[in-house]
Amino acid sequence: MHFMSESVILIKNLNKTYKNGFQALKDVSLDIHKGEIFGLLGPNGAGKTTLINIVAGLVFKTSGEVTVMGKDVEKEYRFTRSKIGLVQQELAADPFLKVEEYLRLQAGYFGIRSADARIEQLLKDLKLDDKRKSPGRSLSGGMKRRMMIAKALVHDPEIVFLDEPTAGVDVELRENLWSLVRTMRKMHKTIILTTHYLEEAEALADRVAIINQGRILLVEEKEKLLSDHGTPLADIYRKYVNQDNNV
Ligand SMILES: Nc1ncnc2c1ncn2[C@@H]1O[C@H](COP(=O)(O)OP(=O)(O)O)[C@@H](O)[C@H]1O
Numbered sequence: 001m002h003f004m005s006e007s008v009i010l011i012k013n014l015n016k017t018y019k020n021g022f023q024a025l026k027d028v029s030l031d032i033h034k035g036e037i038f039g040l041l042g043p044n045g046a047g048k049t050t051l052i053n054i055v056a057g058l059v060f061k062t063s064g065e066v067t068v069m070g071k072d073v074e075k076e077y078r079f080t081r082s083k084i085g086l087v088q089q090e091l092a093a094d095p096f097l098k099v100e101e102y103l104r105l106q107a108g109y110f111g112i113r114s115a116d117a118r119i120e121q122l123l124k125d126l127k128l129d130d131k132r133k134s135p136g137r138s139l140s141g142g143m144k145r146r147m148m149i150a151k152a153l154v155h156d157p158e159i160v161f162l163d164e165p166t167a168g169v170d171v172e173l174r175e176n177l178w179s180l181v182r183t184m185r186k187m188h189k190t191i192i193l194t195t196h197y198l199e200e201a202e203a204l205a206d207r208v209a210i211i212n213q214g215r216i217l218l219v220e221e222k223e224k225l226l227s228d229h230g231t232p233l234a235d236i237y238r239k240y241v242n243q244d245n246n247v
């Protein structure tokens with residue numbers, strides 16, 4: 001699909017060794033294109049969150065090159081971070097802040113002055129209207145997840161990372177999220193989705209990568225992968241990832 005091959009994230013020979021000596025990423029190279037939904041698949045501990053955190057500037061790389069829209073994620077952090085919406089894997093909500101206060105605070109963080117219309121739209125899209133005055137401590141897991149997604153989208157980022165967004169969520173939120181992802185794609189956003197639900201990647205992704213033990217094992221267009229193998233994505237995945245690793 002050459003029409004969407006403009007690079008937005010370029011990763012070259014990326015390595016990450018944590019302070020305790022553990023090597024979480026090994027020579028990772030990836031080229032993520034504008035407007036695609038990129039499914040990053042791999043078992044727990046494969047290095048998915050580490051990779052995302054490095055691109056989002058939350059974790060420092062050990063070596064290699066990482067750029068977002070042509071700018072280095074460490075040297076030009078303010079620029080690159082402003083292009084990224086990050087929905088983190090862990091649910092973290094301040095117990096006292098109300099949903100709408102959360103969103104306003106985040107808008108302020110990105111220097112957006114008049115975020116009211118945007119916030120209203122997000123509250124609606126994520127079915128949070130009636131929770132706007134609810135403090136973090138009163139929200140269910142699903143509601144917290146919705147709030148975190150809204151928070152990540154407040155500054156209307158070009159690139160959205162969804163790190164295991166549907167782990168442990170109910171069917172309604174899952175469907176809601178899938179349709180939100182498809183809407184964002186129509187708006188030419190670039191979406192990086194990590195999941196270990198293969199059916200999710202099969203339903204949403206344009207391209208998929210498989211990562212295991214810090215190494216990228218495969219990067220391919222989903223349709224090509226499916227037609228080459230003639231089996232569901234889950235079966236292809238199993239050929240690459242030894243399920244014994246998948247704790
Ligand atoms: N701060 C850290 N210090 C040491 N090891 C870490 C740290 N963060 C993650 N790891 C390890 O790096 C590996 C990859 O973790 P992570 O990127 O969270 O994988 P995934 O998101 O694919 O489950 C795991 O073995 C994890 O225990």
Ligand SMILES: [Mg+2]
Binds near residue numbers: 049050089163164
């Ligand atoms: Mg993770």
